[in-house]
Amino acid sequence: MDIDELIRQKLKKRGYDIQRELGRGGYGITYLTTAPSPLENLVVIKSIKNDLLQMLKSDISALDSLNQILKSFKNEADILLNLEHPHPNIVKVFRIFSENLELPINSNVYPLELFFLVVEYIEGENLQQIVNKQISPLSEGKALSYIQQIGKALAVIHEKNLLHRDIKPQNIMVREKTDKAVLIDFGIAREFTPEITQSHTVMYTDPYAPPEQLRRRDQRGCYTDIYSLAATLYYLLTKQPPTSAYNRILGDSLNEPHEFNPNISDIVNQAILWGMELQPCNRPQTVEDWLEKLFSSDDLSSEKGVDYTKLRDFLKAQQWQEADKETFAVMLKASGRETQCGWLYYKDIENFPCTDLRTIDQLWIKYSDGRFGFSLQKRIWESVGKDYFQFADRVGWRKGYKKEWINYPFDVTFDTTAHPGHLPISPRLLTSPRWSSLFFRIQTCKL
Numbered sequence: 001m002d003i004d005e006l007i008r009q010k011l012k013k014r015g016y017d018i019q020r021e022l023g024r025g026g027y028g029i030t031y032l033t034t035a036p037s038p039l040e041n042l043v044v045i046k047s048i049k050n051d052l053l054q055m056l057k058s059d060i061s062a063l064d065s066l067n068q069i070l071k072s073f074k075n076e077a078d079i080l081l082n083l084e085h086p087h088p089n090i091v092k093v094f095r096i097f098s099e100n101l102e103l104p105i106n107s108n109v110y111p112l113e114l115f116f117l118v119v120e121y122i123e124g125e126n127l128q129q130i131v132n133k134q135i136s137p138l139s140e141g142k143a144l145s146y147i148q149q150i151g152k153a154l155a156v157i158h159e160k161n162l163l164h165r166d167i168k169p170q171n172i173m174v175r176e177k178t179d180k181a182v183l184i185d186f187g188i189a190r191e192f193t194p195e196i197t198q199s200h201t202v203m204y205t206d207p208y209a210p211p212e213q214l215r216r217r218d219q220r221g222c223y224t225d226i227y228s229l230a231a232t233l234y235y236l237l238t239k240q241p242p243t244s245a246y247n248r249i250l251g252d253s254l255n256e257p258h259e260f261n262p263n264i265s266d267i268v269n270q271a272i273l274w275g276m277e278l279q280p281c282n283r284p285q286t287v288e289d290w291l292e293k294l295f296s297s298d299d300l301s302s303e304k305g306v307d308y309t310k311l312r313d314f315l316k317a318q319q320w321q322e323a324d325k326e327t328f329a330v331m332l333k334a335s336g337r338e339t340q341c342g343w344l345y346y347k348d349i350e351n352f353p354c355t356d357l358r359t360i361d362q363l364w365i366k367y368s369d370g371r372f373g374f375s376l377q378k379r380i381w382e383s384v385g386k387d388y389f390q391f392a393d394r395v396g397w398r399k400g401y402k403k404e405w406i407n408y409p410f411d412v413t414f415d416t417t418a419h420p421g422h423l424p425i426s427p428r429l430l431t432s433p434r435w436s437s438l439f440f441r442i443q444t445c446k447l
Contacts, residue, residue, distance in 0.1 A: 007047070010099045011116070016045060032121060035094075043094060046117040066112075074115050079162060079186050089153035091173075091184040092120040122184070124176040127169035127232070131239055137261055139447045140268060141362040142379075143236040145370030146172065148291060149181040151229060155287045158222045167228035168208040169235055177394075178420055179370060179379070207244035208232060211278055214246060223283040226290050230275025237264050237272075248278060263446065265299050295366060303353035304334045308363065315367035320414040320423060327360060327424040344426075349437045354445035361447055364424060371416055372423040375447045378439040380421045388436045395421040 008018055015036025022030040028046055035043045048069060074096070081093055101112045127146065131138060138146075150172055157164060164171075166185060173182045210227035212220055227245075234242045238260035243252050257272050258264040271294040277283045284290035300308040311330055314323035332338040334356040335348040357374065364373035377395065384390035392398045396419035398405055406412060413422055426435070 006101070007099075007114075011045065014097070016043075016118075018045075035118070042121045044119050044121050046119065047114065070113065070115055083156070083160065087153050087156050088180060089149045089182055090156070091122065091182055091186075094118045094120070119184075122173045122175055122182055124174045127172045127174065127181075127236060130174060131169065131236060134239075136446060137239040138236045139375055140237060140264060141358075141365040141373065141375050141447065142370075143233060144268070144294065144362075145179075145365050146174065146181040146236070147229065147233050148295070148366075148369060150183050150232075151287050151291045153183050154222075154225055154229065158225070158287060163220060163222075164225050164228075165213065166208075167225055167232055169232055172232070177383075179376060206246065207241045209245060210280070211245045211249060212280060219280070221280065222286050223280045226275050226284055226287060227277075229287070230272050230290070233268075234272050234276070237261055237268070242276065245278065267296065267299070268294060298363060298366070299359060301355050301359055302334065303355045304336070306330050306333045306356060308359055311360070312363055312367075315363050318367070318416075320372075321409060321412075323364075324412075324414070324424050327364075328426050330356075330360065346437055349441055352438075352441050354447075357441065357445050358447055360424075361442075368416065368423075371418075371420055373421075374424070374438065374442055377421045378442045378447070381436065381439050386436070386439075391436070395419050397422075397425065 011018060011033065016033040019032045019034065019042075022032050022044060024030075028048060030044050030046045033043055033045050035041060048066075081096070083090065086092060095118045096115060097118075098113050098115050101114050102109045125133075137143075150167070154164065154167075164183065164186060167183075171183065171185045173184055174180070175182060208228045208231040210224055212224060231242050234240075234257050238257050240255075240260050243254045248254055254273070254276065256269060258266075258269045271290065274293060275283060275290050284293065298308075298312050300312065302308065308330060311323060311326045314320075314326055329338070331344065331352070334353055335344060335351075337344060337348055361374040365375065370376065377391075380394050381388070381391040384394060389398070389403070392405070393403065396406070396413065399411070408425065412425060413419075
């Protein structure tokens with residue numbers, strides 16, 4: 001019996017039925033399986049790649065390396081299980097178990113303890129896949145929403161004196177329908193002691209790894225993951241992988257992000273470069289420091305001289321109803337229609353200034369942690385085939401089996417328990433296809 005079939009049988013005995021292979025990494029393999037508990041339904045099981053076990057049959061010298069890899073699986077589980085409180089942006093671990101295998105090698109039989117990690121199945125795609133599907137990079141608002149979510153998760157991890165060490169677009173999943181980012185793959189995560197030189201296994205992913213991760217012995221800290229997170233943001237906003245730390249040490253320069261994407265704001269451009277400084281002492285020392293820089297100043301730009309201060313303040317205070325009313329008011333001003341009975345016509349929306357649209361959207365995205373905003377609404381609208389009525393159902397604008405339109409403001413949910421994309425909402429455009437014309441304008445403006 002080959003190793004693959006043997007593993008399948010051992011998993012089946014435990015109640016896990018492999019549906020399909022999900023992917024392979026440097027040494028790991030993941031399967032989508034049914035779980036023995038109905039509460040879990042579909043789960044992901046991660047284990048060592050079978051071909052590494054096959055290799056061992058012909059090369060016994062690889063046994064030590066293999067045992068090191070197996071330890072990393074146990075380490076990943078221990079780290080995630082020891083996080084005291086589940087975090088919405090960190091993958092959930094259900095359990096870890098092991099199976100004993102006896103591998104015949106030459107004339108001997110070698111016992112091997114093989115670990116299996118059972119984690120939640122996240123329906124969706126990783127950021128690498130999402131970016132690859134697009135012609136253009138992600139919008140700044142969308143990218144910042146994902147990075148902010150992962151940054152908050154990292155802050156929790158760093159509080160435990162743990163480093164992820166493999167932040168990259170492939171290791172950030174985005175849940176389908178909710179647009180929530182989830183950090184996965186803690187296989188090379190390690191404990192760290194600030195300001196102490198430590199030995200860590202040299203494992204990393206170019207071009208997202210900082211210089212200190214290229215060396216076995218070095219000081220490491222929160223700034224190590226910050227470099228990788230900043231490099232990830234670089235890729236999301238440019239669709240270009242940044243120059244690797246190794247090549248930069250050899251003399252290659254790092255192109256500034258806005259050289260590839262002139263729509264990137266100066267603040268974000270500077271924050272990325274700060275996070276990717278080669279010298280750790282020149283980088284932000286905590287994730288909170290970097291996020292504060294990234295979101296330190298709101299861009300309130302307007303092509304029409306509109307003052308967005310009040311909208312920013314309402315959103316910052318999470319006064320969602322007031323912010324919603326103010327949104328429509330500033331849209332009227334930006335369209336020159338504030339004295340025209342409070343209506344926006346197709347022509348007004350089709351010619352709405354891109355700068356102002358971007359300002360309004362980024363404020364909503366930022367202060368709602370990516371839960372509300374025009375660009376999010378556009379993505380939901382696209383996900384239902386650009387059907388406005390299905391879109392309205394998805395964001396909670398139509399309710400009940402009769403699919404009746406909600407009444408503004410009485411039926412509107414002005415808090416973060418609302419459906420993603422529920423806000424902003426206009427009482428004058430709620431039931432009108434004119435709202436979908438706004439999504440076409442968002443496309444034109446490349447939000």
